[in-house]
Amino acid sequence: MIRRQIPNLITLGNLLCGVLATIAAANMELTAAALLICLGIFLDFFDGMAARLLGVASPIGKELDSLADVVTSGVAPGVILFVMLGTGSQWVSMLSFLALLMPLFAAYRLAKFNLDTRQSHSFLGLPAPSNALIWVGVALYLCPLYQLGCGLTWSPSCEHDIFLIVLIVISLVTDVLMVSEMPMFSLKVNFKDMSWKSNSVQYLFLIGCVAIVAVTRQWYAISLIILWYIILSAITQRKHAE
Numbered sequence: 001m002i003r004r005q006i007p008n009l010i011t012l013g014n015l016l017c018g019v020l021a022t023i024a025a026a027n028m029e030l031t032a033a034a035l036l037i038c039l040g041i042f043l044d045f046f047d048g049m050a051a052r053l054l055g056v057a058s059p060i061g062k063e064l065d066s067l068a069d070v071v072t073s074g075v076a077p078g079v080i081l082f083v084m085l086g087t088g089s090q091w092v093s094m095l096s097f098l099a100l101l102m103p104l105f106a107a108y109r110l111a112k113f114n115l116d117t118r119q120s121h122s123f124l125g126l127p128a129p130s131n132a133l134i135w136v137g138v139a140l141y142l143c144p145l146y147q148l149g150c151g152l153t154w155s156p157s158c159e160h161d162i163f164l165i166v167l168i169v170i171s172l173v174t175d176v177l178m179v180s181e182m183p184m185f186s187l188k189v190n191f192k193d194m195s196w197k198s199n200s201v202q203y204l205f206l207i208g209c210v211a212i213v214a215v216t217r218q219w220y221a222i223s224l225i226i227l228w229y230i231i232l233s234a235i236t237q238r239k240h241a242e
Contacts, residue, residue, distance in 0.1 A: 004058075007051035011064050014043040018072030025079040033080055034139040040072035041129045066110040073132035074106030080135050081171055084142070088164045098168055105175040106131065112179065123184040126177040130184075130226050134174060137222030138167070177230065184233040201236050205229060 017040030025033035047065060051057040078099050085096035106128040116124065185201050208228045213221050 003054055004056045006054060007047045007056060007061055008064055010043050010047040010050055011061065011068050014040045014047065014065075014072055015068035016040075017043065018068060018076050021072065021076035022079050025076060025083055028083055030080055030083065030139040031143040033076060034136040034143075037072055037076050037132055037136050040068070040076075041132065044069060044072065044129060062114060066114055069110055069128050070103065070107045073128035074103035074110075077132040077135040078102035078106075080139050081167065084138075084167065085164050088161050092161045092164050095165075095168055099171060101175050102131070102171060105178045109178040123186065125180045125182060126174060126184060126230065128178060130229060131174050131178055134170070134223045134226045137220045137224070137226075140219035140222070143219075182233065184229070185236060201232065205232055208232065 017036045021033040021036035021040065024030075024036060044065065047061070048057075051061055078101075081099035081102065082096050085099055086093050088096075109125055109128055112125075113123075185205075187202060187205070205228070209225050212224050212228060216224065
């Protein structure tokens with residue numbers, strides 16, 4: 001009985017991280033919120049692995065995993081963006097509620113994923129955790145603009161408003177990508193055949209990731225890596241269609 005609950009406990013750890021990240025974001029502790037989301041996504045990666053290794057995979061585990069992801073990869077990053085947008089001028093702040101579309105699209109994407117049998121080896125649409133990492137990278141990069149427990153240090157300006165509008169546009173695009181039918185490659189490497197032919201897309205992705213980190217050396221590299229993932233998926237799918 002205890003062994004059967006180990007994967008579920010890991011999933012609940014993911015959910016707890018999402019709840020704490022949401023609280024931290026609401027209190028303008030965006031660095032803490034971003035790190036908690038990262039920890040939650042880390043746990044999300046291992047709960048399914050633990051279930052397979054222990055031979056205790058179950059339907060309730062799959063549903064519980066999606067419920068946890070709605071919070072960690074939907075609500076928490078949505079609140080992070082909501083807080084960021086609230087630092088703009090009055091008219092930009094009025095658009096901050098667009099950030100709350102993120103958990104709605106994430107919830108729909110996860111429900112769709114649970115019922116879609118076509119996504120066993122790859123994805124259709126941007127995975128919710130990948131979308132969350134975009135906002136983790138933005139939050140960690142902007143953390144010098146925040147004072148722990150003291151709110152935001154930003155002062156509204158034209159340049160700042162333009163930056164926030166760009167974030168709004170990006171969020172709306174990624175929201176749509178989450179529920180789209182766009183094929184996204186799996187990051188899993190075929191360990192039985194490590195050749196370039198069998199893992200060319202995954203190897204190209206890793207090479208791009210190394211290049212992005214080496215060039216930027218900034219936290220926003222996390223966001224750029226997800227953008228690279230989206231672009232590479234679009235390119236490889238087009239080649240496959242041709």
